[in-house]
Amino acid sequence: MMPFIVLEGCDGAGKTTIRELIKSELESRKIAAVTIGQHSWLHPWNSRLIIQAREQRSKVLPEVLTSAYLSDKSLHGKHNVMKAISSAAVIADRWIYSDAVYHRVLYGIPMRETLEAHFNAGTPIPDLVAYVAIDPEEAYRRILQRGKHTRHYERPADLTRIVDAYEELWKSNFTFLHEHQIFRLDNSEEKSSLKEKVCSLLNGILRLQNQENSPLLGV
Template sequence: MADLPGLFVVLEGGDGSGKTTLARLIGDELHARGVRALNTEEPSGGPVGMLVRRMLAERPLSPEVMALLYAADRAHHTETVIRPALARGEVVLSTRYVLSSLAYQGPHVGLERVMSLNAHALKPDLLIFLECPVGVALGRAGAARVLDAYETPSVAASAAEGYARALTYLEAQGQRVGRVDAAQGPAQVLRAALEQVLSLIPRTSP
């Protein structure tokens, strides 16, 4: 994103893999180093994002409709949150972005269809993918909160396959992907992910 001085980092992985916690810890580390960072997530806190959250908690709609809703939320999220922060030269840490749509809706509506709906989306400077066994990830998620309609063993297993295909698809398009073993201890996961982020920060600094 040569037109934007900031750094765009997306954290992805199955439910319970630790994305949200890791994003917060990376943000804290960056702030401690004097680097301006913004933590955000999808579904966003915008009007479409809140609708998506309600659908997930109640009854997900068809894959096509959900793909459209996620794309609409992402367009608003990108326009109102991500781009402005990048324009300010900040490091944006987003939990979930296009990869999640490719993994969940892609197998049903097609990867190309998902990409066409997300033509407005930005290509992350770095996509960190947390690799974690489905059983371990769902166990963590269930211990932390009430699982939503998507968080079942069958859906999680299908999503894991979807993530694998989607990652291969994005890497073929030149996406920088950093895989991190999320089954490690929190300190090791943070160190592995933070090293990848820090390696890209010098080029965004004044």
């Protein structure tokens, strides 16, 4: 199996840039790589519920929202991730960890509850999570530079709460990840330094694939 890599972080952190750096670096090493988004959108009714909640079109009960996201991710894992990793590395822009963080911050759903639901349902657990760390104020500045209307969860107060929740999550004992599977990337630095960190990340995950229990070294 090829590696399943997940990018996590608040909006404006620079996940898309890093995703393309990872993909480019893998391909330069002659390793096939594909990128996927956060959702599968394979179940029409659950997709509708997710969009309604995200865009605040109507109020969705927490238990209904959890069920919709669980169904969406399960289909994503089965029909997209598991099929792809037989022949290519998969790089996902967000996974179950953003579900846990954003649902806690925006809807008051405990992070443990979200993650345990995914774990019990057999949602694929990544080989590595690259957490893109950034100051919330810098993230908000980058969001404004896009020139688009900001969503309700892209404003400074919520961005700060989201970053704090991520930090709490990585320190918890219910991420279903070992310490060496979480790699922190600080995206407040120069792009050249960021590329070096991406290379270090890939060296680690490829060692992990080739040597069972090999430690993943951060920088």
